[in-house]
Amino acid sequence: MFYREAGDFKTSYEEDSQTFPIKFDRYRYYFVLAFAFAVVPFVINDYWVNAIFMPFLIYSIAAIGLNILVGYCGQVSLGTGGFMAVGAYAVYKLMTAFPEVNIIFHVIAAGGITAIVGVLFGLPSLRIKGFYLAVATLAAQFFLVWLFNRVPWFYNHSASGQINAPERTVFGVEVTGPNTEAWATYLFCLVFTLICAILARNLTRGVQGRKWMAIRDMDIAAEIIGVDPLRAKLSAFAVSSFFVGIAGALFFAVYLGAVEVGEAFGINKSFLVLFMVIIGGLGSIFGSFAGAAFLVLLPVLLKNTLVGGLGWPTDLASHLEFMIVGALIIAFLIAEPHGLAQLWRVAKEKLRLWPFPH
Amino acid sequence: MLDASDEGYVTEDGRRIGGVLMEMKNITLRFGGVKAITDISFDIREGEIRAIIGPNGAGKSSMLNVISGFYVPQEGEVWYKGAKRPPMKPYQVAQLGIARTFQNIALFEGMTVLDNVMTGRLNYMKTNMFQQALWKGKAEAEEVENREFVEKIIDFLEIQSIRKTPVARLPYGLKKRVELARALAAEPSLLLLDEPMAGMNVEEKEDMSRFILDVNDEFGTTIALIEHDMGVVMDLSDRVVVMDYGKKIGDGTPDDIRSNQAVIDAYLGVAHD
Numbered sequence: 077m078f079y080r081e082a083g084d085f086k087t088s089y090e091e092d093s094q095t096f097p098i099k100f101d102r103y104r105y106y107f108v109l110a111f112a113f114a115v116v117p118f119v120i121n122d123y124w125v126n127a128i129f130m131p132f133l134i135y136s137i138a139a140i141g142l143n144i145l146v147g148y149c150g151q152v153s154l155g156t157g158g159f160m161a162v163g164a165y166a167v168y169k170l171m172t173a174f175p176e177v178n179i180i181f182h183v184i185a186a187g188g189i190t191a192i193v194g195v196l197f198g199l200p201s202l203r204i205k206g207f208y209l210a211v212a213t214l215a216a217q218f219f220l221v222w223l224f225n226r227v228p229w230f231y232n233h234s235a236s237g238q239i240n241a242p243e244r245t246v247f248g249v250e251v252t253g254p255n256t257e258a259w260a261t262y263l264f265c266l267v268f269t270l271i272c273a274i275l276a277r278n279l280t281r282g283v284q285g286r287k288w289m290a291i292r293d294m295d296i297a298a299e300i301i302g303v304d305p306l307r308a309k310l311s312a313f314a315v316s317s318f319f320v321g322i323a324g325a326l327f328f329a330v331y332l333g334a335v336e337v338g339e340a341f342g343i344n345k346s347f348l349v350l351f352m353v354i355i356g357g358l359g360s361i362f363g364s365f366a367g368a369a370f371l372v373l374l375p376v377l378l379k380n381t382l383v384g385g386l387g388w389p390t391d392l393a394s395h396l397e398f399m400i401v402g403a404l405i406i407a408f409l410i411a412e413p414h415g416l417a418q419l420w421r422v423a424k425e426k427l428r429l430w431p432f433p434h
Numbered sequence: 435m436l437d438a439s440d441e442g443y444v445t446e447d448g449r450r451i452g453g454v455l456m457e458m459k460n461i462t463l464r465f466g467g468v469k470a471i472t473d474i475s476f477d478i479r480e481g482e483i484r485a486i487i488g489p490n491g492a493g494k495s496s497m498l499n500v501i502s503g504f505y506v507p508q509e510g511e512v513w514y515k516g517a518k519r520p521p522m523k524p525y526q527v528a529q530l531g532i533a534r535t536f537q538n539i540a541l542f543e544g545m546t547v548l549d550n551v552m553t554g555r556l557n558y559m560k561t562n563m564f565q566q567a568l569w570k571g572k573a574e575a576e577e578v579e580n581r582e583f584v585e586k587i588i589d590f591l592e593i594q595s596i597r598k599t600p601v602a603r604l605p606y607g608l609k610k611r612v613e614l615a616r617a618l619a620a621e622p623s624l625l626l627l628d629e630p631m632a633g634m635n636v637e638e639k640e641d642m643s644r645f646i647l648d649v650n651d652e653f654g655t656t657i658a659l660i661e662h663d664m665g666v667v668m669d670l671s672d673r674v675v676v677m678d679y680g681k682k683i684g685d686g687t688p689d690d691i692r693s694n695q696a697v698i699d700a701y702l703g704v705a706h707d
Contacts (some may be wrong), residue, residue: 090574112449213597224494230456282577283552285558290542290553299542300502301620302528311563 085343096276112266125258129333132372133265134323139352141319146350147279147358149312151201152290157218159317159325161326161337162190165230165381168239171252171329172232178427179244179252183325184267184414190321191314198313202306217346224337238336248293252329261330268326272319277361279315288312289359321400355408357417367415374401378409443674444499450574452480452514455656456501456624459508463496470496471507472680483650484658485667488497488522488677489700493636494660495537498626501658502534503527529557533617534626536659541610543602547612550601551587554619555580590652591615591645608640611645618649627659631666634684639663643670668692676700 077236084099086092096102120129138160166186171179197216202211209216224230230241241254250256251264279285287308290298295305333343348371356367373398382393412419436680442451456478463471471493478484486494499505500512503524511627512519514530540549565575588594591611596604601612610630617625628647631639643666649655661667667674668688676684676691678700684691691697 089578089585093574093577093581141552236683275567277562278567282566282569283556283561284563284566284574286545286553287556289545290548293542293544294540297536297542298522298529298553299524300534300536300540301553301616302525303553304523304525315563 081425093281095281109270113263117263119259120262121257125262126312126331127376128372129262130265132368133269134267134326134331135349135352135368135372136322136365137272137326137366138320138349139356140272140361141316141321141366142349143353143356143358143361144280144288144319145278145312145316146353147360147363148285148292149288149309149316150308151312152206153213153316153348154211154343154346155197155216155220156320156349157341157343158217159190160327160345161220161224161323161341162193162317163187163327164335164341165224165238165337166240166327167325168189169230169232169239170241171244175242175244178246179329180246181323182244182328183329186325188320189320190324191318191394194313194317194320195310198310198317201309201313214343217343221337221341236336238334239328240334241332244329246362252333254324254333256330263328265326268322273361273365276315276319280361284311292359304403327415342432351405355405355415357415360415360417362420363415366420370403370416372403436574441483445482449462449658451479451482451672452516452638454478455480455515457513458497459511461497461500461507461512463493463500463505463507469680471500471677473671474508474677475509476675476685479673480623480656482655482672483646483670484656485671485674486660486677487583487662487664487667487674488648491679492677493680494677495524495628495651497629498534498658498660501527501624502532502626506640511610514588519591527622531623532619532626533620533622533624533679535610535617535628535630537628539606539630541601541609541613541616544600546598546600547593547604547615548584548588548597550612551584551615552580554587554616555584557620571678578637587615587618590648591618607634607641610634610638610642614645614649616641618653621653622655625657626654627661629660629662631661631663639666646670661687 084097091097096105105350116129138156142153143157145151156415163186164188167182170182171178171186175181197213200212221422225237231237234240240288241252243250243255245251246264249260251260282287287298290301290303291305291308291312298308299305324341332340352367353364353370354367355370356365357363378397379393380399382388383390383394388396408415444450449627455478455519457475458477459475460471461471461474462655476496486497488494489540496505500507503522503526506521508655520531559580561573561576565571567665576603588597591610591614593608593615596612601609604612614627614630627646630640633641646659647670650657668691671684671688674684674688674691675682675702676697683696683700684694686694
């Protein structure tokens with residue numbers, strides 16, 4: 077009723093292979109974009125941007141990155157936190173070493189550096205699979221955090237061992253440092269998120285995405301039709317780490333401003349992003365957004381209802397929050413293992429006919 | 435009968451069979467102490483349908499795996515298009531234009547039929563990752579160009595209606611057809627079919643036989659197939675290799691094979707009197 081594809085004919089393969097083949101979907105996408113760019117920046121304040129929008133946008137990039145590796149290429153990784161740390165420290169070193177270069181290039185370069193590190197740690201994937209690979213990537217997580225803690229060069233020998241983002245501007249507007257405006261940091265992250273999502277979508281719908289999915293679904297058959305498993309797996313690690321590195325760079329430079337590596341990029345971060353990908357839906361770009369939104373919004377929502385609404389003590393509420401999030405994750409995995417993206421697909425199927433039975 | 439000169443021969447129904455496309459010379463394959471294939475030689479000519487038959491465990495699938503690069507034989511040489519083929523990885527063999535299907539379907543279950551068949555075009559898609567990330571321009575043009583070819587294959591095998599269906603939802607017979615489509619999308623010069631009719635009912639077998647003959651006829655594709663259904667093999671193939679316990683016990687036209695005493699013994703057993 078609300079949602080139909082009847083009468084929406086395609087006359088070329090270009091039209092058929094576009095991202096939103098159904099008119100209704102396409103217009104909704106444009107509407108969301110217009111809203112995000114033209115309305116949100118004018119009404120946003122510091123609380124909204126720090127509690128919801130910025131973590132959502134940045135985690136979305138990280139989830140897209142991890143989804144390419146886990147959801148599309150089938151290589152499990154528990155090293156996301158470590159790779160985000162690489163992005164953060166890379167952007168820090170670049171910002172302090174080349175202060176005259178625009179931060180946009182620093183963030184992109186940080187992604188590139190993380191891609192190289194990702195390929196290095198992806199090498200074991202050529203020999204091992206599944207759980208064993210997960211453990212190998214866990215080594216990356218611990219090694220990288222240890223490295224950034226122990227080698228003073230990475231934090232410019234600062235006494236605290238922390239890294240602090242210096243003030244940088246884009247078109248004369250500050251986006252990092254202590255004196256930023258809510259709308260500026262929001263727009264900065266939004267542009268990165270949008271571009272990353274479009275790039276990821278283009279890569280996954282074309283020949284590269286098919287190579288990754290072929291490796292995921294059946295590596296022997298993939299090889300027999302001409303996929304070089306070495307290049308397919310390493311390219312997935314590279315692309316995935318590139319996005320994760322950008323997320324790490326933004327997380328440090330724009331969102332937190334000051335970072336202590338063990339705290340910000342520990343194993344918890346790896347699990348958080350992995351949960352986002354699983355809850356959102358493996359092998360779906362939309363799922364990455366949905367998972368990030370779910371796990372960013374849920375704690376905020378619970379805190380507001382429990383502390384703000386019911387007047388519980390903060391510490392009790394935060395303990396309870398852990399339990400509820402944990403229980404929800406388990407419930408989710410049992411009820412819908414394919415994640416929010418699948419729920420969304422099912423809802424759309426139903427809406428095509430609703431309220432008529434046939 | 436066979437005119438085995440190097441220029442090939444003409445079949446009874448008038449199809450022109452060319453020179454030797456692939457030649458196996460004295461192939462021996464061992465797994466530890468077990469000899470799977472013992473000193474087998476045969477050739478496959480351009481444009482012909484070549485069957486490999488034999489009882490269970492005769493080494494037919496091993497032979498196919500040698501051709502497609504999964505196994506490297508301990509002894510013997512594989513000659514392809516007039517040159518000796520060095521040991522290579524399966525994906526390199528695919529790039530030489532050899533495609534295959536599997537005995538127990540090896541499709542990508544998480545992808546749609548269209549995507550599965552499109553994977554067959556991988557070797558023709560040359561844009562790099564940066565061009566694909568931008569999509570507009572080269573990557574899209576390449577995608578459309580290959581899509582057009584894939585749609586021809588989809589039409590040919592009559593699977594238009596399931597284009598966008600995830601493969602996991604399809605019944606067995608259709609999966610077999612999609613797998614054939616994927617192999618055909620690669621425009622192979624040699625197509626290997628490992629039991630294309632296993633587990634099918636008579637109707638599906640007839641469909642599949644028709645597709646195999648059509649493929650050979652329309653695209654001129656050379657086909658090597660393993661099959662257990664004798665009726666099908668004898669009807670389809672131009673020449674047959676018979677294997678038993680890793681050895682070649684017969685090689686020739688279906689008529690030759692039918693009257694070959696060693697083959698009859700292998701299939702029916704030998705009377706001990």
